[in-house]
Amino acid sequence: MKLPKVKLKPKERLDDLIHDDLKVIQSKEHFSFAIDAVLLAYFIDVRAGDKVIDLGTGTGVIPLLITTRNNPAQIVGVEIQTELVDMAQRSIKYNHLEDIIKIEELDIRNLKEEFIAESFDVVVSNPPYLPVGQGKVSPKESIAIARHEVKVELEDIIDISSYLVKFGGEVAYVHRAERLDEILTLMSQHNLQPKNLRLIYPKQDKRCNLILVKGVKGAKPGLVIDKPLIIYQDNGEYTQEVLDIYYGTDNEDKVVD
Numbered sequence: 001m002k003l004p005k006v007k008l009k010p011k012e013r014l015d016d017l018i019h020d021d022l023k024v025i026q027s028k029e030h031f032s033f034a035i036d037a038v039l040l041a042y043f044i045d046v047r048a049g050d051k052v053i054d055l056g057t058g059t060g061v062i063p064l065l066i067t068t069r070n071n072p073a074q075i076v077g078v079e080i081q082t083e084l085v086d087m088a089q090r091s092i093k094y095n096h097l098e099d100i101i102k103i104e105e106l107d108i109r110n111l112k113e114e115f116i117a118e119s120f121d122v123v124v125s126n127p128p129y130l131p132v133g134q135g136k137v138s139p140k141e142s143i144a145i146a147r148h149e150v151k152v153e154l155e156d157i158i159d160i161s162s163y164l165v166k167f168g169g170e171v172a173y174v175h176r177a178e179r180l181d182e183i184l185t186l187m188s189q190h191n192l193q194p195k196n197l198r199l200i201y202p203k204q205d206k207r208c209n210l211i212l213v214k215g216v217k218g219a220k221p222g223l224v225i226d227k228p229l230i231i232y233q234d235n236g237e238y239t240q241e242v243l244d245i246y247y248g249t250d251n252e253d254k255v256v257d
Contacts, residue, residue, distance in 0.1 A: 006094045012087070014094075017061065018246050019068045022095055024059055025087040031146035033061040035231065035242075036200075036210055037126050040174040041065035042245050043198065043212045044124055049073045053115075053164055055108050055125040055157055056080075058146065060088030062124060063101045076120075077103045078111065080151055081142055108152045111160050123161040123171045127154065129179070154179065155186055162190035165217050172214045180211050193219035198226040203234065 006014055011028040026032045041062045046052060046069040054062045057077030066075055079085050085105040092101045106114055130148045138144040145151050154175075161171045171192050175183055177199065184194050192215040200210035208228070230239050238246070 006090065017064060019065060019248075022064050022068075024061055024064060024091045025094070026059055027083070027087065029140075030081075030084060030087075030142045031058065033058060036174045037061045038065065038245060039200065039210075039212060039229070040124060040126050040172060042069075043174070043214065044069075044122055044172040045170055045214075046070050046072050046122060050121040051119065052076070052122040052124065053078065053120045055111075055123065055160065056127055056152065057088060057103065058084050058126075060091050060101065060103055062126065063088075063103075064091065064095060064097070066124075067097055067100055072100065072122075075101045077101065078106050078108060079103065080105065080107050081145060083142065108160055109156050112163055115164060117163055118166045118169075120164045121166055121169045123165045123169070124173070125157050125161065125171075126174050127152065127157045129176045154182065158183070158186045158190050158192065162192050162217060165192075167218045169217050170214060171217070172212070174210060174212050177208045177211050180213070183211075183213060187213075187215050192217055193221060194223050195219060196224050196226060198229055200229045200231065202230075203232050204230050 008014065012025055014023050015026050017024055046066055048071045050072045051074045052066055052072050053076045055078055057063060057079045060077050063075040063077045066072060077088060079088060082105060085103055088103040092098055092103060128147055128149045132148050132150060137148050165171055187194050194213055194215045196214040198212040199208040201208050229241065231242055233239055
């Protein structure tokens with residue numbers, strides 16, 4: 001399929017998502033996606049016909065990557081920042097995915113007024129990692145919203161996840177390792193039973209800095225801790241597993257910058 005030409009605004013660029021020739025529009029003025037979003041997109045379980053919602057979608061990277069997984073019926077990306085919504089919508093159009101992905105400019109805290117309860121099979125989120133008061137808040141509003149809980153807090157994310165996901169449906173998050181206990185507690189309080197946990201290490205000899213956690217609404221207790229995910233080899237290159245996530249299994253001669 002021939003991709004349309006894309007008109008970029010000042011300071012915007014078109015980045016390659018590698019899978020299925022997908023591209024995403026990003027800007028120097030806004031927070032750009034990182035490997036945590038990619039890992040989350042491939043951590044979740046998506047079945048054919050699923051309805052998926054991404055809370056805090058940014059430029060729409062996670063919805064774009066999810067389209068490569070088992071033909072979901074619909075993916076909704078929710079984002080509060082107007083400029084990011086615009087970039088995400090143009091990326092969706094560029095990739096000819098308007099029939100599958102819808103980007104909505106909405107406040108996550110108000111989603112109970114916008115969606116019917118238990119209307120999604122999968123809820124996913126790569127939320128702001130830092131509470132306000134921890135670390136320096138960026139003077140640039142768009143960066144502050146992405147990094148700090150300026151517009152939405154962790155409990156808001158988990159509460160609305162429980163509202164949106166069907167009984168027996170899945171939620172999945174990527175977050176800082178230091179907030180794991182808080183995440184697991186909040187999930188249990190909101191009837192989201194943690195079922196899978198994966199610890200992410202920048203290198204084999206470093207401390208865990210990120211976690212991927214998956215839960216099921218209304219499930220019985222029972223948490224499986226998956227094998228660790230190591231991002232970099234000692235020489236600074238991605239590990240084979242990370243290359244597999246980016247490219248698939250036939251990637252021995254490929255390099256990710």
